[in-house]
Amino acid sequence: MTSSLLFNVTTFTYLVSMLLFFAFLASRAKALGAAGIVTAYAGLLAQTGAIVLRWKESYDMGYGHAPLSNLYESVVFFSWTIVLIFALLDLKYKYRVIGAFVMPFALLGMAWAQLGLNSGIEPLVPALQSNWLLYHVVTCFLGYAAFAVACGISIMYLIKAGSEEGGGSAPAGGLMGMFPPIRVLDDLNYRAIMVGFPLLTLGIITGAAWANYAWGTYWSWDPKETWSLIVWFVYAAFLHARFTRGWVGKKAAWLSIIGFAATIFCYLGVNLFLSGLHSYGGGK
Amino acid sequence: MTTDQRSFLNSLWDFFCSLKLTMSLLITLAATSIIGTIIPQGTPPQEYLQQISPVKFKLYQALGFFDMYHSWWFILLLYLLTVNLVACSIKRLPHIWKTITQPVTVLGSGLEKSLPNVVSFKAGGEPEALQAKVTALLKAEFAEPVATENDGAHHLFAQKTPWCRLSVYFVHLSVIVIFIGTMIGSLFGYKAFANIMEGESVAKVVTRSEKEIDLGFSVLCEKFSASFYDSGAPKEFRSVLTVLENGKPVPGYEHRAIIVNDPLTYKGITFYQSSYGNAGEYRFLVTDLDGKNAVPVTVPATGSATLPDGSSMHVLETTPDIAPFAPGLSGPAANIEIHGAGGASERVVVYANHPELNIEHAKQHGKGPVIHFKGEEKRMYTGLQVAKDPGVWIVWLGCLLMVAGIFTAFFLSHRRIWVRIQHGTVTMGGNASKNQAAFQLFFDRLADKLKTECSGEKR
Ligand code: HEM
Numbered sequence: 001m002t003s004s005l006l007f008n009v010t011t012f013t014y015l016v017s018m019l020l021f022f023a024f025l026a027s028r029a030k031a032l033g034a035a036g037i038v039t040a041y042a043g044l045l046a047q048t049g050a051i052v053l054r055w056k057e058s059y060d061m062g063y064g065h066a067p068l069s070n071l072y073e074s075v076v077f078f079s080w081t082i083v084l085i086f087a088l089l090d091l092k093y094k095y096r097v098i099g100a101f102v103m104p105f106a107l108l109g110m111a112w113a114q115l116g117l118n119s120g121i122e123p124l125v126p127a128l129q130s131n132w133l134l135y136h137v138v139t140c141f142l143g144y145a146a147f148a149v150a151c152g153i154s155i156m157y158l159i160k161a162g163s164e165e166g167g168g169s170a171p172a173g174g175l176m177g178m179f180p181p182i183r184v185l186d187d188l189n190y191r192a193i194m195v196g197f198p199l200l201t202l203g204i205i206t207g208a209a210w211a212n213y214a215w216g217t218y219w220s221w222d223p224k225e226t227w228s229l230i231v232w233f234v235y236a237a238f239l240h241a242r243f244t245r246g247w248v249g250k251k252a253a254w255l256s257i258i259g260f261a262a263t264i265f266c267y268l269g270v271n272l273f274l275s276g277l278h279s280y281g282g283g284k
Numbered sequence: 285m286t287t288d289q290r291s292f293l294n295s296l297w298d299f300f301c302s303l304k305l306t307m308s309l310l311i312t313l314a315a316t317s318i319i320g321t322i323i324p325q326g327t328p329p330q331e332y333l334q335q336i337s338p339v340k341f342k343l344y345q346a347l348g349f350f351d352m353y354h355s356w357w358f359i360l361l362l363y364l365l366t367v368n369l370v371a372c373s374i375k376r377l378p379h380i381w382k383t384i385t386q387p388v389t390v391l392g393s394g395l396e397k398s399l400p401n402v403v404s405f406k407a408g409g410e411p412e413a414l415q416a417k418v419t420a421l422l423k424a425e426f427a428e429p430v431a432t433e434n435d436g437a438h439h440l441f442a443q444k445t446p447w448c449r450l451s452v453y454f455v456h457l458s459v460i461v462i463f464i465g466t467m468i469g470s471l472f473g474y475k476a477f478a479n480i481m482e483g484e485s486v487a488k489v490v491t492r493s494e495k496e497i498d499l500g501f502s503v504l505c506e507k508f509s510a511s512f513y514d515s516g517a518p519k520e521f522r523s524v525l526t527v528l529e530n531g532k533p534v535p536g537y538e539h540r541a542i543i544v545n546d547p548l549t550y551k552g553i554t555f556y557q558s559s560y561g562n563a564g565e566y567r568f569l570v571t572d573l574d575g576k577n578a579v580p581v582t583v584p585a586t587g588s589a590t591l592p593d594g595s596s597m598h599v600l601e602t603t604p605d606i607a608p609f610a611p612g613l614s615g616p617a618a619n620i621e622i623h624g625a626g627g628a629s630e631r632v633v634v635y636a637n638h639p640e641l642n643i644e645h646a647k648q649h650g651k652g653p654v655i656h657f658k659g660e661e662k663r664m665y666t667g668l669q670v671a672k673d674p675g676v677w678i679v680w681l682g683c684l685l686m687v688a689g690i691f692t693a694f695f696l697s698h699r700r701i702w703v704r705i706q707h708g709t710v711t712m713g714g715n716a717s718k719n720q721a722a723f724q725l726f727f728d729r730l731a732d733k734l735k736t737e738c739s740g741e742k743r
Contacts, residue, residue: 123517125517126545127545198694201686209680214545214556215558216671216673217475221320221353226317227321230318233310234311240306240310243303270321274322
């Protein structure tokens with residue numbers, strides 16, 4: 001058994017889970033929702049095994065580092081954290097249908113990593129040879145994942161709020177009957193961001209601490225740093241929106257979606273379109 | 285003060301206290317910060333001018349876009365945020381403080397209406413006996429209540445973690461603490477750079493604004509080495525440093541190896557491995573096509589040299605053995621660039637062991653000169669980032685405060701419960717500052733227990 005085989009199994013399992021959730025959404029058959037979540041858990045388990053295995057393989061090759069060191073590994077880890085946060089949410093609140101809006105993010109990540117990225121295990125360049133790498137990447141990505149879940153929930157919020165406004169008053173009927181009430185979606189959105197915001201804050205702080213330790217400056221306005229601050233500002237605005245008249249409801253949901261778009265740009269866009277110190281994805 | 289002035293000041297105050305301003309500032313900061321990630325910051329003007337028109341350049345320069353995070357308007361936004369934060373806190377803190385230290389202990393009808401969770405039921409028996417039962421229950425299940433008698437009614441009030449209401453103010457304070465730390469850093473610290481040759485020492489470093497700073501001691505670079513993985517990717521950059529006071533090594537600071545991610549700190553000044561280079565020289569022999577008029581030429585690794593015919597050359601890279609790159613050839617080779625007197629330039633590889641190839645190339649390109657590679661003297665230097673930042677601990681303190689504050693703000697909740705016993709009716713109300721759903725569950729369970737307890741059906 002190799003980690004790459006297990007990653008392929010994971011990708012396939014997430015695909016099946018997503019399709020089950022879609023079928024659940026369309027048919028409203030409870031069994032499909034249950035099957036979807038069980039499949040998602042199975043995928044999470046397989047992926048956890050694969051990540052541990054890859055870690056071990058890196059030791060076997062004599063490099064010995066956590067699998068968080070290049071674009072492939074980070075995309076895989078991101079996808080893992082998304083399913084993890086979704087699983088935690090499910091354990092607590094049991095709103096299965098959210099899976100239909102969250103699993104696509106996880107699948108997209110895995111599919112891109114498996115099909116489009118270089119999956120070789122490489123040794124660490126000097127800049128990354130530090131324990132801070134682990135703390136920094138883990139906190140950042142758990143935060144990103146919580147924002148991904150919040151984004152999925154916000155999309156559901158906007159769809160549901162839109163259909164209610166459009167006179168879709170058939171109470172329990174149709175697709176919308178499957179969605180939790182908008183009050184609940186609003187609350188879940190806030191809760192997901194309540195998990196993501198402290199983690200992002202920790203991620204930025206550990207990044208700053210690392211930069212200070214390695215280069216002597218905790219902040220140098222490099223594009224990646226700046227974008228993480230942009231993301232942080234957006235979610236800080238989201239948190240204050242609920243105390244501000246005129247900002248609750250739809251506008252807050254939009255802030256959450258914009259926040260996630262900024263998160264994705266911070267994670268990928270910066271490497272693809274801008275230049276800076278963070279070397280993930282630059283190929284170098 | 286006239287009423288006009290007073291009302292102006294009032295509206296100014298309200299403006300600075302408002303959360304609408306907070307929203308606008310946070311969103312504006314997020315949006316404008318994008319500019320500096322697209323336009324490179326702090327690059328020399330010539331490089332910008334190659335990319336954009338002079339008109340645009342003037343405009344961007346006037347707007348401070350080339351160093352936008354230090355531009356007056358960006359700093360102004362940060363100041364506005366600070367003022368907003370302080371004003372808002374000044375306005376709200378007294379009220380919050382009163383909520384914590386002087387809680388309303390009487391459940392009046394106005395308060396009752398404002399509470400999300402209320403139950404009310406009839407209960408027989410003496411009010412004192414009921415009060416004792418309720419007190420015992422609250423103490424066991426929630427928190428020790430305080431009792432108040434008011435207009436013939438018995439009131440009980442209990443609360444948990446009231447102080448967590450202060451945590452958002454600690455988060456807000458932490459933002460200001462971090463700002464103070466960065467200011468101290470920029471006033472009393474510096475970021476500088478030093479290149480040290482192997483075997484040499486420096487006592488002065490140069491800051492980014494080209495200011496010379498006397499360290500008060502000196503740093504000797506004994507050795508620099510770079511190692512690489514088989515793939516050619518860098519593995520480790522290592523400098524061995526010794527700190528010298530009055531020319532003598534300082535015990536404990538001798539032969540200290542520093543690598544990327546593992547710096548050396550002495551007297552509050554930290555030295556980071558940042559770059560390296562070769563300041564040695566390359567040796568060449570330049571002749572005419574027929575091998576006459578041989579002139580030795582040395583080219584410094586960091587510069588160029590003039591050839592007898594007036595053109596100049598510099599070295600792009602060298603290798604001690606060409607074999608892996610060019611099958612059939614062997615020995616040292618150099619990739620050089622020649623700038624002809626007429627302005628033309630060309631790149632060519634010259635060899636140490638294959639003079640015939642050097643001659644052939646010169647023939648193809650006119651009448652010479654012929655350049656032979658003779659070898660090189662490597663002299664490595666290490667590039668160190670040097671930093672002193674007395675404010676950094678204040679920044680970390682602010683960060684700690686922020687994280688602790690955010691966690692308590694999000695995950696702790698101020699919960700309050702009031703009970704009124706009047707005319708044979710027990711009324712219980714309660715609220716929580718966070719996580720209302722969980723509190724509601726708790727409240728409903730408590731209400732059930734209270735009913736059983738007070739209805740006297742106890743066995
Ligand atoms: C970068 C700056 C800021 C950060 C990181 C920040 C952070 C926070 C956090 C984490 C909360 C808790 C939110 C929640 O419980 O959902 C909060 C609440 C709040 N913030 Fe800020 N804040 C910032 C700026 C400001 C400013 C400038 C104001 C000025 C008006 C402000 C006013 C408030 C108010 C009124 C609350 C609600 C407090 C309550 O629960 O009653 N914040 N802030």
